Amino acid sequence: MIGNVIKYEQDNIDTDVIIPGTYLKIHDYNELATHAMEGIDPDFPSKVKEGDFIVAGKNFGCGSSREHAPIALSTCGIKAVIATSFARIFYRNSVDGAFLLPIEIDDATYQKISNSDQLEVNIEKNEIKNLTKNEVYSMKPFSEIIAKIIAAGGLFKYKK
Amino acid sequence: MNITEKILARASGKSSLSPDDVVFAKVDKVMVHDVSGPGVLKVFDKLQKQGIDTSKLHDSTKVWIAEDHFVPSAEKISAENIVKLSNFSKQYDIKKHFKYGMGQYGICHTLSHEEALVNPGEVYVGGDSHTNTTGGLGAFACGLGHTDVAYVLLNGEIWFKVPETYYFKLNGKLPPHVMAKDFILKIIGDIGTDGGAYNTMQFGGTGIDEMSVESRLTLTNMTTEAGAKNGIIEADEKTVQYLNERGSNSASVFHGDSDAEYSKVFEYEASELEPTVAKPFSPENITVARELSSTELDKSYIGSCTGAKYEDLLAAAKILKGRQVKIRTEVLPAAISIYKKAVKDGLIEIFLDAGVTVGPPTCGACCGAHMGVLAKDEICVSTTNRNFPGRMGHVESQTYLASPQVAAASAVTGKLTDPRDLN
Numbered sequence: 001m002i003g004n005v006i007k008y009e010q011d012n013i014d015t016d017v018i019i020p021g022t023y024l025k026i027h028d029y030n031e032l033a034t035h036a037m038e039g040i041d042p043d044f045p046s047k048v049k050e051g052d053f054i055v056a057g058k059n060f061g062c063g064s065s066r067e068h069a070p071i072a073l074s075t076c077g078i079k080a081v082i083a084t085s086f087a088r089i090f091y092r093n094s095v096d097g098a099f100l101l102p103i104e105i106d107d108a109t110y111q112k113i114s115n116s117d118q119l120e121v122n123i124e125k126n127e128i129k130n131l132t133k134n135e136v137y138s139m140k141p142f143s144e145i146i147a148k149i150i151a152a153g154g155l156f157k158y159k160k
Numbered sequence: 161m162n163i164t165e166k167i168l169a170r171a172s173g174k175s176s177l178s179p180d181d182v183v184f185a186k187v188d189k190v191m192v193h194d195v196s197g198p199g200v201l202k203v204f205d206k207l208q209k210q211g212i213d214t215s216k217l218h219d220s221t222k223v224w225i226a227e228d229h230f231v232p233s234a235e236k237i238s239a240e241n242i243v244k245l246s247n248f249s250k251q252y253d254i255k256k257h258f259k260y261g262m263g264q265y266g267i268c269h270t271l272s273h274e275e276a277l278v279n280p281g282e283v284y285v286g287g288d289s290h291t292n293t294t295g296g297l298g299a300f301a302c303g304l305g306h307t308d309v310a311y312v313l314l315n316g317e318i319w320f321k322v323p324e325t326y327y328f329k330l331n332g333k334l335p336p337h338v339m340a341k342d343f344i345l346k347i348i349g350d351i352g353t354d355g356g357a358y359n360t361m362q363f364g365g366t367g368i369d370e371m372s373v374e375s376r377l378t379l380t381n382m383t384t385e386a387g388a389k390n391g392i393i394e395a396d397e398k399t400v401q402y403l404n405e406r407g408s409n410s411a412s413v414f415h416g417d418s419d420a421e422y423s424k425v426f427e428y429e430a431s432e433l434e435p436t437v438a439k440p441f442s443p444e445n446i447t448v449a450r451e452l453s454s455t456e457l458d459k460s461y462i463g464s465c466t467g468a469k470y471e472d473l474l475a476a477a478k479i480l481k482g483r484q485v486k487i488r489t490e491v492l493p494a495a496i497s498i499y500k501k502a503v504k505d506g507l508i509e510i511f512l513d514a515g516v517t518v519g520p521p522t523c524g525a526c527c528g529a530h531m532g533v534l535a536k537d538e539i540c541v542s543t544t545n546r547n548f549p550g551r552m553g554h555v556e557s558q559t560y561l562a563s564p565q566v567a568a569a570s571a572v573t574g575k576l577t578d579p580r581d582l583n
Contacts, residue, residue, distance in 0.1 A: 025229075
C-alpha cells in the first residue's frame with residue numbers, strides 16, 4: 001500500500017471536525033466525503049488523492065460514535081490513518097466496517113514523517129517505509145482479533 | 161472479578177475473565193436513533209448486496225428506537241430520516257419506538273433510565289457514544305458505530321476486549337453548590353480526554369452512595385469524554401427503587417465480587433470540589449468557575465442527556481426563581497416525562513417568568529445541528545458534554561461546559577458565575 005501523507009500536527013482530532021454534527025443526517029457516502037475534515041481543513045476534499053494517508057497525533061477520532069467519520073475519510077480515498085493513538089469507537093468503526101486501517105506509531109516515528117512524504121505501509125511486516133526519506137519505521141502490531149477482522153475484510157466477513 | 165468483568169463473563173458464558181481477553185458477548189438491549197438507525201439501514205443495504213440476509217432481526221423485543229438528534233425536523237432530509245425510522249420499526253416489528261409528537265419521547269440516553277429500559281447487570285449497546293450514560297444504573301453500557309450495531313441486530317452479540325477498570329472513589333457528600341457535573345469535569349481535567357481510553361471508569365465510595373441516580377448518570381454520561389469503553393456504578397436499593405418507579409419489574413442489585421481488582425484507583429474528597437468549567441475547546445480544559453468570572457457570554461443552554469434531567473432543571477430553577485436572565489437562555493428538558501414533571505412542579509413557570517425560552521427535548525443544538533446553534537464568535541455556557549471546535553455551531557463559536565447551577569447563575573449575570581457569588 002503506497003500513498004502520500006497529509007499530516008495534521010495535532011492531538012485529539014475529534015469527530016466534530018472530521019465530519020461536523022450538522023451532516024449526521026446525511027447517509028450518502030459521496031456527499032459526506034465533500035465535508036470530510038471540514039472543521040479543521042476545508043480544502044481537504046479537494047487536495048486528497050486516492051490512496052493517501054492521514055498522519056496525526058494522539059487520540060485521533062475522539063468524540064462521537066458517528067461512523068460518518070471513517071466513511072467520509074475512506075470515501076475521499078484515505079486508506080489509513082497513522083496516529084500515535086486512537087479513540088476506541090473510531091478505531092473499531094474503521095476496522096469492523098473495513099473503511100480504513102487505523103495504524104498506531106510511536107512519537108519518534110510521528111516526528112519523522114512529514115507532510116507529502118510518500119509511504120509504503122506493510123501490515124504483514126508491521127512496517128512503514130518512507131520512500132521520500134528512505135527510512136523504515138515499525139508500527140504497533142494489531143491485536144489478534146483486529147488482525148483477523150482486517151484480514152477477513154470487516155466484521156461481517158469474519159468467522160469467529 | 162469486578163462488575164464489568166462479571167457482566168461480560170455472564171454474557172459470554174465464561175466462568176472468569178481478565179482484562180485483554182476477547183469475548184463475543186450476548187447483548188440484552190440495543191438502541192438506535194435517527195442518526196444511527198438510517199446508518200444501520202445503509203449497512204443493511206450493503207449486506208444485502210453481499211447476499212447476507214437482513215430480513216429478520218435476532219430479537220426485535222430487545223431493540224428500542226429514539227427520535228432525538230434531528231427532531232423537530234429542520235429540513236427535508238431530517239424528516240425523511242424520521243420516516244425511514246418509522247418504516248424500520250414497522251418492518252422489523254419493533255414495539256418500543258419513542259416518537260416525537262406522540263407522548264413520551266426524548267433523548268435516547270435519558271429514555272434508557274426514564275423508561276427503565278435497561279436493568280443492572282445487563283449488556284446494553286447503542287448507536288451513540290453517550291450510551292455509556294446507562295452504566296449509571298449498573299449495566300455494561302457501551303456506544304458502537306453503525307456496522308457494529310447492525311451486527312448486534314442480526315446476530316444478538318458483539319465482540320469486546322475486556323477493559324481494564326479505573327476506580328474513582330468519592331469520599332463524602334457533595335456540597336450544595338457542587339454537582340456531579342463538576343466532579344466529572346474535574347476527573348476529565350485530571351486524566352485527560354484519553355485518560356480512560358478503552359477502559360472502564362467505575363465510580364464508588366460514600367459520595368456515590370449519597371448521590372441520586374440522576375447524578376450518577378451524569379458521571380457515567382461523560383466517561384465518553386475521557387474515551388472510556390464504559391462507565392459503571394454498582395446498583396443499590398436506590399437504583400432498584402428508581403427503576404421500579406418507572407415500571408421495571410426485573411431490576412435487582414448486581415455487584416462485582418468482593419475481591420474485585422482495579423488497575424488504578426483515584427480518590428477524591430467531596431468537600432474539596434468546586435464549581436468547575438471546561439473552557440473551549442476541550443472537556444479536559446478545566447478551571448474553577450470563579451477564575452472565569454470576567455468571561456462575558458451570549459447564551460446559556462440547559463439541555464442534553466448530560467444536563468437536562470429533572471434534578472438538573474430543579475437546580476437551575478432554584479437559581480432562576482424570582483430572577484431575570486441577562487442573556488439568551490434556553491431550557492430543553494431531556495424527555496417529555498421530565499417536561500411534564502417540570503410543568504407540574506412549577507419549574508417551567510419559573511423559567512418562563514425569568515425570560516427563558518423552553519423548548520422540546522432534542523439533541524439539536526448540543527451537536528450543532530439545529531434548534532439554536534451558535535454564530536461565529538458567540539460564547540455559550542452549556543450543560544452539555546462536548547466543546548470541540550464547531551460542536552454547537554460555527555467553528556469559531558465557543559462553548560464553556562458547566563453544571564446546571566453554573567449555567568443558571570451565568571444566565572442571570574451574563575458572565576460565567578459561581579452560584580455562590582450570586583446576590
